[in-house]
Amino acid sequence: xxxxxxxxxxDLSVRVEDYLNDKLQTSADLENxxxxxxxxxxxxxxxxxQLEEAEKTLAKATYAAExxxxxxxxxxxxxxxxxxxxxxxxxxxTRSETSDDAVRRFDSSTEHLRRLDVAKGYMELLAEVDTxxxxxxxxxxxxxxxxxxxxAALVPYLQLQRxxxxxxxxxxxxxxxxxxxxxxxxxTTRTLWGQMKDAFASEFEKTLERMQWPSKNVRMTVxxxxxxxxxxxxxxxxxxxxxxxxxxxxxxxxxxxxxxVLLPLEVMVxxxxxxxxxxxxxxxxxxxxxxxxxxxxxxVSLLNTYDEFFALYLQPILYGHFQRSNLALTxxxxxxxxxxxxxxxxxxxxxxxxxxxxxxxQPQLLSHFIHELIAFDVSIRDExxxxxxxxxxAWRGLAWEVLVKQDWFGAWLQVEKDCKKLLHQSTVxxxxxxxxxxxxxxxxxxxxQGSGDIDYDSxxxxxxxxxxxxIRVNDLxxxxxxxxxPLSSFSQKLRFxxxxxxxxxxxxxxxxxxxxxxxxxxxxxxxRTVQGISKDDQAEVQGLGGLERLCRIYGSAEYLxxxxxxWSDDVFFLELxxxxxxxxxxxxxxxxxxxxxxxxDVADRTSSNVGSEEDSGGLFDExxxxxxxxxxxxxxxxxxxxxxxxxxxxxxYSRINPWSSLSSDSSSNSASLALTAELDTSIQQLDSYxxxxxxxxxxxxxxxxxxxxxxxxxxxxxxSVLMRNSFSVSGGxxxxxxxxxxxxxxxxxxxxxxxxxxxxxxxxALLLLTLPVSGSKPEENQASKSADLxxxxxxxxxxxxxxxxxxxxxxxxxxxxxxxxxxxxxxxxLGN
Numbered sequence: 059x060x061x062x063x064x065x066x067x068x069d070l071s072v073r074v075e076d077y078l079n080d081k082l083q084t085s086a087d088l089e090n091x092x093x094x095x096x097x098x099x100x101x102x103x104x105x106x107x108q109l110e111e112a113e114k115t116l117a118k119a120t121y122a123a124e125x126x127x128x129x130x131x132x133x134x135x136x137x138x139x140x141x142x143x144x145x146x147x148x149x150x151x152t153r154s155e156t157s158d159d160a161v162r163r164f165d166s167s168t169e170h171l172r173r174l175d176v177a178k179g180y181m182e183l184l185a186e187v188d189t190x191x192x193x194x195x196x197x198x199x200x201x202x203x204x205x206x207x208x209x210a211a212l213v214p215y216l217q218l219q220r221x222x223x224x225x226x227x228x229x230x231x232x233x234x235x236x237x238x239x240x241x242x243x244x245x246t247t248r249t250l251w252g253q254m255k256d257a258f259a260s261e262f263e264k265t266l267e268r269m270q271w272p273s274k275n276v277r278m279t280v281x282x283x284x285x286x287x288x289x290x291x292x293x294x295x296x297x298x299x300x301x302x303x304x305x306x307x308x309x310x311x312x313x314x315x316x317x318x319v320l321l322p323l324e325v326m327v328x329x330x331x332x333x334x335x336x337x338x339x340x341x342x343x344x345x346x347x348x349x350x351x352x353x354x355x356x357x358v359s360l361l362n363t364y365d366e367f368f369a370l371y372l373q374p375i376l377y378g379h380f381q382r383s384n385l386a387l388t389x390x391x392x393x394x395x396x397x398x399x400x401x402x403x404x405x406x407x408x409x410x411x412x413x414x415x416x417x418x419x420q421p422q423l424l425s426h427f428i429h430e431l432i433a434f435d436v437s438i439r440d441e442x443x444x445x446x447x448x449x450x451x452a453w454r455g456l457a458w459e460v461l462v463k464q465d466w467f468g469a470w471l472q473v474e475k476d477c478k479k480l481l482h483q484s485t486v487x488x489x490x491x492x493x494x495x496x497x498x499x500x501x502x503x504x505x506x507q508g509s510g511d512i513d514y515d516s517x518x519x520x521x522x523x524x525x526x527x528x529i530r531v532n533d534l535x536x537x538x539x540x541x542x543x544p545l546s547s548f549s550q551k552l553r554f555x556x557x558x559x560x561x562x563x564x565x566x567x568x569x570x571x572x573x574x575x576x577x578x579x580x581x582x583x584x585x586r587t588v589q590g591i592s593k594d595d596q597a598e599v600q601g602l603g604g605l606e607r608l609c610r611i612y613g614s615a616e617y618l619x620x621x622x623x624x625w626s627d628d629v630f631f632l633e634l635x636x637x638x639x640x641x642x643x644x645x646x647x648x649x650x651x652x653x654x655x656x657x658x659d660v661a662d663r664t665s666s667n668v669g670s671e672e673d674s675g676g677l678f679d680e681x682x683x684x685x686x687x688x689x690x691x692x693x694x695x696x697x698x699x700x701x702x703x704x705x706x707x708x709x710x711y712s713r714i715n716p717w718s719s720l721s722s723d724s725s726s727n728s729a730s731l732a733l734t735a736e737l738d739t740s741i742q743q744l745d746s747y748x749x750x751x752x753x754x755x756x757x758x759x760x761x762x763x764x765x766x767x768x769x770x771x772x773x774x775x776x777x778s779v780l781m782r783n784s785f786s787v788s789g790g791x792x793x794x795x796x797x798x799x800x801x802x803x804x805x806x807x808x809x810x811x812x813x814x815x816x817x818x819x820x821x822x823a824l825l826l827l828t829l830p831v832s833g834s835k836p837e838e839n840q841a842s843k844s845a846d847l848x849x850x851x852x853x854x855x856x857x858x859x860x861x862x863x864x865x866x867x868x869x870x871x872x873x874x875x876x877x878x879x880x881x882x883x884x885x886x887x888l889g890n
Contacts (some may be wrong), residue, residue: 069357131767147575165457239432254296259325262289272329276367287375293321294379301385310355310601316403317390317447322372323401330360331405345418350427352433353409357402360397361442363586365702368394390447399444410460421473428470429541431457436544444525456547471553492565500562503530504569510629512754522756524617525610531566532621535559543548545628548637549652555677556655556663563618570611574695577607581699601703602750608696609754615689616759626676635677642669697763700747707740708771711796714777717789718886731795741799748807770801770818775820780827784886790827818871823881826850826870831887851882 081087081094172780255597265285270277280287287474288426297320304318320328338353339342346352373394410431417423435455438444444451461467503509509527514527538561542554561571581604627632643659651657661668714736733741751760785793797820801813814821826841828848853864854875870878882888 071107081359108255145830156732180773251590258292262325265289266742285855289844290322290375297321310370319401320397323397327401334405341493348423351430354430357406357436360402362637365395368398384876388447389445395442396444399438399442424470425473432544458546461550467550471557499534503527512610522616523754524613528617535562551634552652560663560681572613574611574692602746604699605750611687612692615685619685619689620680622682627679636669661678693759700767704740704744705752705774707743708774711736715783720788733799734796737796741803745803752807760810764804765816772817780823785827785884786886787831794824794828801854822870822873826878826881850886854879
């Protein structure tokens with residue numbers, strides 16, 4: 059066996075041999091041997107340099123590793139010495155035999171020290187509170203300061219207020235560690251605040267007496283204005299800590315409470331509230347249960363009366379007081395008008411709380427009160443730009459507080475929906491200002507004798523005519539929209555939409571659908587036999603009477619379908635739809651989408667696209683779809699009715715057979731021919747039908763219906779007349795004259811050329827059927843100067859290609875080659 063070194067030498071020899079064999083394959087390669095040697099030497103030099111660098115790097119790494127190991131060893135030894143020293147000292151301090159006992163005793167001593175420190179801080183805080191409560195900085199009693207100089211008493215009070223606020227803020231982090239201390243400081247602060255408030259308010263009321271407030275002619279001399287400004291400032295200083303604390307809580311949890319009333323305005327509103335109670339809490343004529351607009355309009359009147367005064371005198375004070383604080387962003391504190399509204403709303407809330415129980419048992423009064431309250435909210439929100447202290451969204455209003463917070467929405471919605479209970483009450487029959495409930499008004503509309511009549515005047519002349527009921531129901535629903543449009547609650551808006559508006563749409567749809575089903579019953583032979591329908595009832599659905607009945611359904615369905623499409627583009631319903639989609643996409647459970655309604659309930663009544671990622675859709679998709687299906691179905695029934703009646707009158711025409719025996723006078727002109735007598739009834743009926751339809755249908759549906767009727771008439775003439783008889787030249791001309799009479803009737807109501815356009819196949823067939831006949835039959839392949847029967851027959855029957863060419867020359871586009879040959883075969887000249 060060879061040694062390793064021997065193997066290495068052999069491997070090297072092999073590699074050298076392979077290298078030389080690769081580089082020196084031919085005699086010409088020997089000329090480049092110098093270059094080859096130079097490259098080998100260069101590579102050897104480069105490898106030596108890389109080896110030297112690797113050796114240096116290895117040496118450095120080895121040295122660093124050894125140094126690190128030495129440092130770690132030294133640190134470990136130092137740590138052991140320190141640990142031993144700590145254990146020794148701990149044993150000495152605690153007089154313990156083991157380190158574990160020493161640690162336990164040391165922790166116990168530390169806990170005692172911590173408790174002692176907490177107790178010390180507790181006592182220091184109580185001492186500070188007692189100091190602030192009993193004395194000021196110069197040693198005088200705070201109570202004495204309040205009586206002597208309320209402004210000087212503000213300094214210790216504000217310090218105490220800051221302490222109380224700091225304790226409340228620290229409680230959650232301390233896991234409610236000192237509830238008794240927090241309660242004591244809070245009670246002390248509130249007691250002191252009440253005393254100072256009363257003192258400041260008493261001084262401020264004296265100034266108001268000098269001003270002769272709240273008379274319209276307020277006296278603001280220089281001295282009085284100075285005292286009034288000082289009084290307002292003192293009350294604002296006293297209230298500022300509370301305002302800031304309330305503002306921070308409202309920012310963290312919106313809608314927790316109502317904004318605070320500014321203390322100066324609270325004092326100034328007291329005489330206004332006394333006047334309000336005088337008028338609207340007793341037995342005076344102004345306090346009527348059916349006139350809530352009296353006390354609501356009184357509040358608006360107060361705003362109109364005093365807004366200018368507050369804007370002139372209070373606004374600069376508010377701006378100067380709050381401009382550098384976060385409260386400057388809250389309108390109810392920085393804006394005098396909003397501050398005044400905030401001060402007036404509490405007395406209105408108290409009045410509403412006593413007024414609601416009085417009207418709760420009277421549906422009309424409850425409905426009237428809610429709508430008046432909504433109108434008041436709209437006025438305050440829009441005309442006075444009041445946002446309730448939330449600049450990011452509109453003020454929800456007193457109606458929202460009543461309907462949502464006090465849970466009156468269900469009772470109010472039931473009043474708006476209930477029609478049976480109020481239908482026969484005298485207050486409904488009278489045209490008073492009391493709002494008539496929606497479904498009751500709908501029933502009155504439907505019960506009106508003229509509700510089913512077609513209204514020719516309320517829409518454009520070129521539009522489909524609806525019934526009076528459809529127009530009045532739409533007006534009713536628009537009125538309902540105006541009533542609940544100001545509501546701030548999304549759930550309430552959606553409930554109104556579904557429970558009242560869409561419910562009324564569904565009721566009218568069911569009525570229209572029932573009317574269509576009744577038509578089927580009266581026109582069905584089986585139904586007439588089984589149910590024994592009278593002749594008078596049958597006469598109502600025949601002829602123009604039946605057509606008018608169908609057009610009432612069609613016109614109403616189309617009118618309301620278009621109105622729903624228009625409503626879907628209304629900004630109010632678009633915003634409602636966007637909010638519904640946003641809530642539905644965020645709702646993962648599908649429950650509680652809007653109050654008690656689930657996602658499935660809302661989608662069934664509005665749109666299947668609720669909650670989808672698609673941008674299409676609207677609140678009236680499902681309802682509009684139902685009306686669209688009813689419209690399309692009714693349009694089909696109108697077409698079937700017209701086709702059936704016209705074909706019945708055309709049957710006598712199919713039984714005549716003078717076509718081949720008529721005189722073949724070459725000079726006869728179809729325009730000069732008399733109309734076939736058997737077609738008179740059909741022409742008259744078609745004219746009456748189209749005359750009526752042109753008055754009640756728009757041009758688009760009229761042409762759709764007429765197109766289907768034209769196709770049916772064309773099929774009748776093709777199958778029952780053209781393909782069953784042979785025709786001479788005059789017979790074809792007579793048939794063309796009769797068909798042209800039908801076209802003229804259709805053109806009269808549909809537009810020029812519409813009759814022939816609806817029967818293009820028959821028109822082309824008549825062109826072939828009335829081809830003139832020359833003196834002699836042309837020989838095969840003989841060209842003819844003008845198209846006549848023989849020339850067309852020769853080319854049409856020779857081949858498909860020749861037939862297509864001659865048909866193109868004649869302008870025939872609908873007929874196929876075989877159909878054209880069948881038509882020519884009906885000519886008596888080509889019969890054999």
